[in-house]
Structures are given as C-alpha cells and as structure tokens.
Amino acid sequence: xxxxxxxxxxxxxxxxxxxxxxxxxxxxxxxxxxxxxxxxxxxxxxxxxxxxxxxxxxxxxxxxxxxxxxxxxxxxxxxxxxxxxxxxxxxxxxxxxxxxxxxxxxxxxxxxxxxxxxxxxxxxxxxxxxxxxxxxxxxxxxxxxxxxxxxxxxxxxxxxxxxxxxxxxxxxxxxxxxxxxxxxxxxxxxxxxxxxxxxxxxxxxxxxxxxxxxxxxxxxxxxxxxxxxxxxxxxxxxxxxxxxxxxxxxxxx
Amino acid sequence: xxxxxxxxxxxxxxxxxxxxxxxxxxxxxxxxxxxxxxxxxxxxxxxxxxxxxxxxxxxxxxxxxxxxxxxxxxxxxxxxxxxxxxxxxxxxxxxxxxxxxxxxxxxxxxxxxxxxxxxxxxxxxxxxxxxxxxxxxxxxxxxxxxxxxxxxxxxxxxxxxxxxxxxxxxxxxxxxxxxxxxxxxxxxxxxxxxxxxxxxxxxxxxxxxxxxxxxxxxxxxxxxxxxxxxxxxxxxxxxxxxx
Numbered sequence: 001x002x003x004x005x006x007x008x009x010x011x012x013x014x015x016x017x018x019x020x021x022x023x024x025x026x027x028x029x030x031x032x033x034x035x036x037x038x039x040x041x042x043x044x045x046x047x048x049x050x051x052x053x054x055x056x057x058x059x060x061x062x063x064x065x066x067x068x069x070x071x072x073x074x075x076x077x078x079x080x081x082x083x084x085x086x087x088x089x090x091x092x093x094x095x096x097x098x099x100x101x102x103x104x105x106x107x108x109x110x111x112x113x114x115x116x117x118x119x120x121x122x123x124x125x126x127x128x129x130x131x132x133x134x135x136x137x138x139x140x141x142x143x144x145x146x147x148x149x150x151x152x153x154x155x156x157x158x159x160x161x162x163x164x165x166x167x168x169x170x171x172x173x174x175x176x177x178x179x180x181x182x183x184x185x186x187x188x189x190x191x192x193x194x195x196x197x198x199x200x201x202x203x204x205x206x207x208x209x210x211x212x213x214x215x216x217x218x219x220x221x222x223x224x225x226x227x228x229x230x231x232x233x234x235x236x237x238x239x240x241x242x243x244x245x246x247x248x249x250x251x252x253x
Numbered sequence: 254x255x256x257x258x259x260x261x262x263x264x265x266x267x268x269x270x271x272x273x274x275x276x277x278x279x280x281x282x283x284x285x286x287x288x289x290x291x292x293x294x295x296x297x298x299x300x301x302x303x304x305x306x307x308x309x310x311x312x313x314x315x316x317x318x319x320x321x322x323x324x325x326x327x328x329x330x331x332x333x334x335x336x337x338x339x340x341x342x343x344x345x346x347x348x349x350x351x352x353x354x355x356x357x358x359x360x361x362x363x364x365x366x367x368x369x370x371x372x373x374x375x376x377x378x379x380x381x382x383x384x385x386x387x388x389x390x391x392x393x394x395x396x397x398x399x400x401x402x403x404x405x406x407x408x409x410x411x412x413x414x415x416x417x418x419x420x421x422x423x424x425x426x427x428x429x430x431x432x433x434x435x436x437x438x439x440x441x442x443x444x445x446x447x448x449x450x451x452x453x454x455x456x457x458x459x460x461x462x463x464x465x466x467x468x469x470x471x472x473x474x475x476x477x478x479x480x481x482x483x484x485x486x487x488x489x490x491x492x493x494x495x496x
Contacts, residue, residue: 128352149350155394156346202347205310209340210412211332211364219356219369 010055012124016228017133023235024121028114030242039246040109046238047116054120061119068115072108079104127151132218145216153203157196164188258285259322260416260444261307266316268299268306268468276302277313278468284416284446289438291455292448294465300448301343303465304418308340321415336365339409340418345401346394354380354396354404355389361412379411383437399430406437417445423454 012020031043051061081091085099121130131148135141168184175181204212261284269275276299284290292300305311307318309331318325320334342348351357358379362372380386383403396404402422409417419438423431431454438445438458449455455462464471 128356152350152352152394199347202342202344203350205305206340206342206348207350207360208310209308209335210361210408211336212360213364215364217360217363217369219359219373
C-alpha cells in the first residue's frame with residue numbers, strides 16, 4: 001500500500017483532474033444517499049464504464065476491493081440477524097429478516113460502486129496532481145497541505161515504525177496478552193507520535209528557511225479541453241438521471 | 254574587522270532551557286564575507302542550535318545578532334535575512350518535502366517571488382551544476398541517501414544564497430558522494446560555515462576550523478590547516494596530532 005501507485009495511461013488519465021474529482025465527488029454522494037436498487041444498478045453501470053476507460057488491470061482493482069469487502073463481510077454477519085422486519089428463514093435458530101438482507105446488499109453494492117470509482121481516479125491520476133487540482137479548485141489550503149504532507153511523510157513514519165518494531169524484535173519481544181505487551185505497544189505508539197511531531201517541526205523549520213509563507217505553488221498547468229467539457233456534460237446528465245430516479249416518481253425504468 | 258565585510262556578527266548570545274545548563278553560553282562570532290569556516294565539537298555542544306539561532310528558528314535568551322550589517326530582532330527581520338542564507342539540514346528527509354525533485358528545488362525560488370518559468374530555469378541550472386541533470390521527475394523519498402543530500406543542497410543553492418550553513422553535510426555518506434560534495438564546495442563562490450565531525454573533510458574545504466564545546470566557540474583553540482593537511486590511511490580512526 002505504501003508503494004507509489006502505478007499510473008496507467010488511458011483516456012481517463014488524460015482528463016483534467018478537476019473534472020474527475022468533481023464528478024466522483026457528486027457521484028459518491030448520490031450513491032451513498034440512494035435508497036433505490038434501480039439507482040444503484042445505474043450507478044454500478046456508470047462506475048464499471050468509467051473503470052474500463054481507465055485501462056486498469058482487473059487484478060489491481062480486486063486487490064484494492066478486498067479491504068473494503070472484508071469490512072462488508074462483517075456486516076453480513078450481523079445485519080440480517082439483528083435488523084427488525086419480516087423473517088425469511090431461520091439459521092441456527094436465529095431469524096433472518098428480508099430487510100436486513102436488503103440493507104446488507106445495499107451497503108455492499110454502494111461501497112463497491114464508490115470504491116471502484118475511486119480506484120479508477122487514483123490509478124489514473126498521480127496523487128500530486130490530485131493535490132494540485134484540489135488547490136486549483138480552491139479547496140481550503142489546510143486540507144490540501146494535510147493531504148500533501150500525509151502523502152509525503154507516511155513513508156517516513158512507516159519506516160520509523162519498522163525501525164522501532166525491528167529494534168523490539170531483535171531484543172526478543174514477542175507480543176502476548178499481558179501488561180508488558182500493552183505497555184510496550186503504548187511506548188511505541190507514543191514514540192512514533194513524538195517522532196512525527198518533531199519531524200513536522202523540523203520540516204516546517206526547513207520550509208521557513210526557504211522562505212515558506214503559507215503558500216505552496218503548483219508547477220503544473222491545467223487546462224480544460226473540449227473532451228473534458230463533453231465528459232463533464234455526459235456525467236452531469238447521468239447524475240441528473242440518478243437524481244430523478246431517486247427523488248421523483250417519473251417512471252424512467 | 255570592517256563592519257561592511259561582516260556577514261554575520263553574533264554578540265554574547267546565550268540560549269538554553271529553564272532548569273538545565275545553557276546550550277549556547279555567551280557566544281560571540283564574527284563571520285566575514287568570503288570566509289569558509291568549519292565547526293567541530295562533541296555531540297550536544299550546541300553546533301546545530303547555533304545554526305538555528307542564526308536562522309531565527311530559535312530565539313536566544315540574550316545577546317545581539319547582526320546579519321549583513323543589520324540588527325535582526327523579530328521574525329520579520331529574519332524572513333528578509335533568510336533569503337540570503339541557506340541552511341542545509343542534517344536530515345535530508347526534513348528538507349525534501351515535495352513529492353518530486355522538480356517541485357522541491359523550485360519551492361525556494363517560487364517563494365522568493367519568481368515565476369514558474371524562472372523557477373524551473375533556476376532549478377535546471379542548479380541541478381546541472383550539481384551533476385543531477387535529469388533528476389527532475391524523480392520521487393524524493395525514493396532517492397538514495399547520497400542523492401537526497403545532493404538534492405537538498407540543490408534546494409538551498411537554487412535560492413542563490415550569499416551564505417551557506419551546512420550541518421554535517423557528509424554524515425552517513427559514502428566516499429564517492431563525500432568527494433563529490435568536496436568538489437562542489439570548493440568550486441562555490443559562497444561563504445559558508447560547516448559543521449562536521451570529520452577533520453579530514455573539514456581541512457580540505459574550509460580555511461579555519463573552530464572547536465565548539467559546552468556552548469562556546471573556543472577561538473584560542475583555532476586549528477590551522479597547515480598542521481593538518483595529511484593523507485592518512487586510517488582517515489577518521491582516532492589519532493592525535495595536536496601536541
């Protein structure tokens with residue numbers, strides 16, 4: 001996960017990052033709030049279509065969908081049994097409700113649809129470009145900086161974590177369920193926190209020495225091309241469609 | 254010494270934390286244009302702290318700092334002065350924060366108000382000078398230790414400073430990279446103060462070496478190069494020449 005993401009050359013990759021961010025932002029909200037399966041079905045088709053324009057190997061996508069679905073599996077352990085509603089059948093003397101199954105299905109579909117879209121975004125756009133695009137879109141400076149520095153220093157902090165945990169290992173530390181283990185882990189987390197804080201201070205100092213005044217200047221230029229406009233228009237029409245199906249009773253399907 | 258040639262004039266500077274012995278103790282230092290001095294001393298003797306005080310990152314408890322003939326007191330004065338002084342940090346990971354080399358080296362020039370085009374031009378020039386041409390799109394955290402150090406130097410040099418403060422520039426580098434840094438430093442027309450534990454390296458790139466101990470610079474203990482230029486098969490292995 002900490003490796004630099006590969007970027008696949010594709011139609012999606014060449015689109016203006018701002019268009020991608022706005023589209024995915026709106027799309028994710030629509031998908032997340034939707035309560036109808038036909039809307040989700042359409043959303044699923046859109047995300048699949050977008051995904052295929054990104055030219056990403058299916059293996060890469062599946063690798064990234066696993067963590068989300070591990071979380072979702074746990075919902076399947078609980079929701080069908082605990083949600084109130086009409087019992088469909090009983091499993092080990094526990095009643096399984098239709099409403100519970102529907103809710104779990106909905107959450108599964110929603111999270112996969114949104115994830116698929118985000119995978120298409122992150123594997124088609126360098127993360128630096130996303131940061132710069134956020135900056136261009138007048139996202140508050142602090143959020144952009146947070147995003148930017150997390151990206152740069154997560155490796156450094158991860159390396160510090162590896163160094164600490166190695167130094168524990170070479171002194172024969174084996175985690176067990178006892179107070180010594182808890183205390184050792186607490187020390188390690190505390191140490192990481194302090195190290196990160198000190199590093200942040202040093203980085204800030206280094207930046208001040210080079211005349212940092214609160215602004216990060218971007219070297220990349222973005223320009224909206226004709227293709228960008230067309231894609232944006234198509235996306236907006238599709239989103240409008242999603243909204244209409246969700247919130248009106250006009251029988252489109 | 255004539256005040257006009259003084260780039261840096263520290264007068265009775267003290268710095269410390271309450272309840273412990275001062276890190277910098279009543280230190281005075283005059284540093285003239287075109288001089289190249291080395292600082293050597295045990296860990297914790299206050300060398301890095303001294304650099305941070307000069308840059309205004311730490312505020313001394315007492316004493317007076319003059320940079321380029323001007324008395325500097327608050328952050329505003331230091332912001333102006335920092336344009337002309339470049340500090341190379343000990344840890345390159347502190348200095349390189351941008352994802353790519355291009356952005357990092359251009360960061361300083363952009364802060365100084367240069368346009369994108371000018372910044373990229375300066376960046377190219379600096380990278381060429383350091384033998385790093387073609388490094389623009391490299392990802393900073395994936396560079397090797399030596400490359401990181403050289404790119405850090407590029408980020409500082411791209412601001413075209415008049416003075417360089419170098420904090421252990423050769424720490425942890427291999428001989429090849431050390432040699433490269435040596436060549437770069439001797440070819441620079443910039444005055445600098447250099448902290449190092451490596452006496453061989455110091456003698457080859459500086460004109461005078463001062464010893465720092467317990468927050469003081471021992472000026473009477475000034476070592477002279479003619480006593481020290483020697484090829485030594487053991488390099489840094491402990492050996493004694495001072496008698």
